[in-house]
Amino acid sequence: xxxxxxxxxxxxxxxxxxxxxxxxxxxxxxxxxxxxxxxxxxxxxxxxxxxxxxxxxxxxxxxxxxxxxxxxxxxxxxxxxxxxxxxxxxxxxxxxxxxxxxxxxxxxxxxxxxxxxxxxxxxxxxxxxxxxxxxxxxxxxxxxxxxxxxxxxxxxxxxxxxxxxxxxxxxxxxxxxxxxxxxxxxxxxxxxxxxxxxxxxxxxxxxx
Amino acid sequence: xxxxxxxxxxxxxxxxxxxxxxxxxxxxxxxxxxxxxxxxxxxxxxxxxxxxxxxxxxxxxxxxxxxxxxxxxxxxxxxxxxxxxxxxxxxxxxxxxxxxxxxxxxxxxxxxxxxxxxxxxxxxxxxxxxxxxxxxxxxxxxxxxxxxxxxxxxxxxxxxxxxxxxxxxxxxxx
Numbered sequence: 001x002x003x004x005x006x007x008x009x010x011x012x013x014x015x016x017x018x019x020x021x022x023x024x025x026x027x028x029x030x031x032x033x034x035x036x037x038x039x040x041x042x043x044x045x046x047x048x049x050x051x052x053x054x055x056x057x058x059x060x061x062x063x064x065x066x067x068x069x070x071x072x073x074x075x076x077x078x079x080x081x082x083x084x085x086x087x088x089x090x091x092x093x094x095x096x097x098x099x100x101x102x103x104x105x106x107x108x109x110x111x112x113x114x115x116x117x118x119x120x121x122x123x124x125x126x127x128x129x130x131x132x133x134x135x136x137x138x139x140x141x142x143x144x145x146x147x148x149x150x151x152x153x154x155x156x157x158x159x160x161x162x163x164x165x166x167x168x169x170x171x172x173x174x175x176x177x178x179x180x181x182x183x184x185x186x187x188x189x190x191x192x193x194x195x196x197x198x199x200x201x202x203x204x205x206x207x208x
Numbered sequence: 209x210x211x212x213x214x215x216x217x218x219x220x221x222x223x224x225x226x227x228x229x230x231x232x233x234x235x236x237x238x239x240x241x242x243x244x245x246x247x248x249x250x251x252x253x254x255x256x257x258x259x260x261x262x263x264x265x266x267x268x269x270x271x272x273x274x275x276x277x278x279x280x281x282x283x284x285x286x287x288x289x290x291x292x293x294x295x296x297x298x299x300x301x302x303x304x305x306x307x308x309x310x311x312x313x314x315x316x317x318x319x320x321x322x323x324x325x326x327x328x329x330x331x332x333x334x335x336x337x338x339x340x341x342x343x344x345x346x347x348x349x350x351x352x353x354x355x356x357x358x359x360x361x362x363x364x365x366x367x368x369x370x371x372x373x374x375x376x377x378x379x380x381x382x
Contacts, residue, residue: 025378032334
């Protein structure tokens with residue numbers, strides 16, 4: 001039931017068997033037939049050899065000789081068959097290899113086409129134009145940066161700080177009393193571990 | 209490697225169908241597995257009911273017991289229900305035994321094909337079942353009908369395509 005069902009669907013689909021496959025199959029079938037023939041002859045030869053031995057034992061030398069002649073002929077046939085089988089097999093391999101070569105060429109062709117279309121999509125002029133535009137854009141960006149940074153140069157920053165100091169000095173500040181206790185020693189490790197926090201503390205001190 | 213008989217084989221009541229439903233079920237299950245493993249061991253793909261009667265499976269000479277034809281038919285019917293057996297004729301004299309399902313055979317064949325890097329190649333059926341290359345593989349000597357079924361199973365999965373030509377058949381694996 002399932003198989004019939006599957007087959008039904010299969011027939012609707014496109015077959016993946018090529019003409020070459022059919023040719024190979026035909027060659028292989030021919031080879032199978034030869035192999036079967038070979039088997040038959042080999043068995044026959046074995047039988048006749050035994051028969052010839054028997055005949056010799058019985059003293060029928062003439063008959064044995066005749067049989068051996070026949071056997072010799074079949075031996076030759078066997079050799080020929082062997083040759084034909086190898087011919088067929090070589091042919092099969094040639095076809096199979098040619099198919100592989102064709103696939104390789106197809107692959108190369110696809111790659112080539114792809115490369116070509118990619119090259120078409122980016123012409124030299126386009127690249128030049130894009131590079132120019134990019135250069136322009138970089139230039140433009142630099143100008144903007146300068147303008148933005150130029151609004152507050154280092155000098156300006158210094159001036160701001162100086163002004164701040166001037167204001168703080170001018171005011172009478174209500175400072176807390178200086179602590180009497182000795183300052184606890186800094187734990188060096190802590191300092192190393194939390195340099196940021198320490199710096200922060202220092203900064204805070206400055207701000208006050 | 210000789211075939212190992214189950215213990216029931218030397219148990220005389222095993223050769224008479226048991227009236228008790230539960231016992232009978234167990235008995236039939238044992239017979240089914242015995243038949244299948246016997247066929248597997250001897251690589252039998254078709255059975256003849258007449259021949260089966262004299263075959264050692266249903267005929268244990270050492271304890272002088274044999275399963276009757278009717279009982280054999282009951283066992284075969286049991287196997288048919290499980291999908292391991294198919295009748296070849298209406299009169300139920302010959303049947304196909306599938307101790308391995310076509311899908312499993314297909315899997316074995318496909319494994320061999322891909323292991324040998326022969327995917328995308330064409331094979332004749334003779335080459336697969338009787339060729340020198342498959343000598344020693346389990347599917348070597350597989351009967352034509354079974355081979356075709358397993359290839360059909362592979363075809364359903366899209367891993368093979370059967371090619372029919374004027375004389376003989378072939379298959380291409382993907």
